[in-house]
Amino acid sequence: MTKSVVTGGAGFIGSHLVEHLLAAGDEVVVLDDLSTGTFDNLRDSAGHPAFRFVQGSVLDQETVGTSMDGADRVFHLAAAVGVKLIVDHALDSLCTNIRGTETVLETALRARAKMLLVSTSEVYGKNTADKLDEDSDRIYGSPLKARWSYAAAKAIDESLAYGYWRERGLRITMVRLFNTVGPRQTGRYGMVVPTLVGQALRGDDLTVYGDGEQTRCFTSVTDVVPALVRIVEHPAAYGKVFNLGGETEISIGDLARRIVRVLGSDSAIVHVPYGQAYGEGFEDMRRRVPDNSRARELIGFRPRTGLDDIIRQVAAASPAMTPETLRAAR
Ligand code: UDP
Numbered sequence: 393m394t395k396s397v398v399t400g401g402a403g404f405i406g407s408h409l410v411e412h413l414l415a416a417g418d419e420v421v422v423l424d425d426l427s428t429g430t431f432d433n434l435r436d437s438a439g440h441p442a443f444r445f446v447q448g449s450v451l452d453q454e455t456v457g458t459s460m461d462g463a464d465r466v467f468h469l470a471a472a473v474g475v476k477l478i479v480d481h482a483l484d485s486l487c488t489n490i491r492g493t494e495t496v497l498e499t500a501l502r503a504r505a506k507m508l509l510v511s512t513s514e515v516y517g518k519n520t521a522d523k524l525d526e527d528s529d530r531i532y533g534s535p536l537k538a539r540w541s542y543a544a545a546k547a548i549d550e551s552l553a554y555g556y557w558r559e560r561g562l563r564i565t566m567v568r569l570f571n572t573v574g575p576r577q578t579g580r581y582g583m584v585v586p587t588l589v590g591q592a593l594r595g596d597d598l599t600v601y602g603d604g605e606q607t608r609c610f611t612s613v614t615d616v617v618p619a620l621v622r623i624v625e626h627p628a629a630y631g632k633v634f635n636l637g638g639e640t641e642i643s644i645g646d647l648a649r650r651i652v653r654v655l656g657s658d659s660a661i662v663h664v665p666y667g668q669a670y671g672e673g674f675e676d677m678r679r680r681v682p683d684n685s686r687a688r689e690l691i692g693f694r695p696r697t698g699l700d701d702i703i704r705q706v707a708a709a710s711p712a713m714t715p716e717t718l719r720a721a722r
Contacts, residue, residue, distance in 0.1 A: 400470030402429030450492030474581025570637025574613030575709030604645025637682030
């Protein structure tokens with residue numbers, strides 16, 4: 393039986409990965425400090441005989457060591473994520489994202505496990521290229537701005553991972569996720585889709601930050617999770633990084649209009665200045681579009697879930713969903 397360890401397994405993406413691994417027949421250990429993840433995310437996995445939960449931090453070497461004992465593969469998702477969270481708790485985010493990753497890398501090496509490091513499209517920073525491929529340049533603002541220090545920390549994680557592959561022989565692969573969305577993602581840390589869907593379901597105004605012309609490409613977690621497993625198992629992937637993202641670019645203003653339409657909501661859409669949303673001096677990315685060619689060529693990655701279905705999935709799982717709003721959704 394393959395033993396998989398998922399750090400951050402009680403989080404949004406981690407909990408979907410755990411379900412996928414259990415269904416594939418793995419023994420799964422989740423290591424999570426429940427700082428942003430919740431045990432509730434694991435309610436469908438908790439009763440499974442091959443499932444074990446360890447509450448602890450990736451900063452605690454001993455706990456990391458015991459949870460990874462005998463592991464065949466390690467999926468490292470534990471991280472401070474969400475623009476709102478990292479802006480509000482910049483220092484803790486840096487420590488978790490750098491020291492925590494170093495601890496997990498060292499422990500995976502000792503366990504002789506394969507490892508997947510989940511990184512982020514934030515590493516590209518303000519690069520607004522037509523399509524970002526994995527070798528695209530990183531363009532950052534001041535390191536005193538929390539968003540850029542977060543991006544820098546994740547980039548350091550990748551450099552560390554690469555060093556562990558090249559100089560220590562750790563079989564590690566990295567992925568950069570682009571705006572992954574789906575059920576269980578919370579709007580609490582700023583993520584736009586669950587936030588706007590919740591507002592639309594409650595009849596509140598949808599808060600579009602800035603002019604709403606900034607664009608993103610959204611992917612369903614159900615398209616991303618199987619790709620994580622296929623990539624970690626591919627020997628040609630070691631020491632490489634792969635973009636995984638949606639292929640349809642949409643502005644946040646259009647996203648808000650789409651959510652209102654798909655959910656049959658009568659909410660209004662309002663614009664909120666960035667300074668009010670995140671504090672003065674905040675810089676957003678105007679655009680972020682992935683080039684998925686590398687993952688497509690290696691494992692045939694092709695995101696299949698369209699945006700309307702993503703919106704419906706998020707709405708169906710939203711705490712704001714009621715029988716009336718369900719009927720309104722088309
Ligand atoms: N955003 C918004 N309203 C919200 C939350 C976010 O307009 O209530 C915007 C945010 O400023 C950004 C985009 O939506 O331009 C995506 O934000 P998210 O935090 O989901 O992801 P990221 O910025 O990391 O791509």
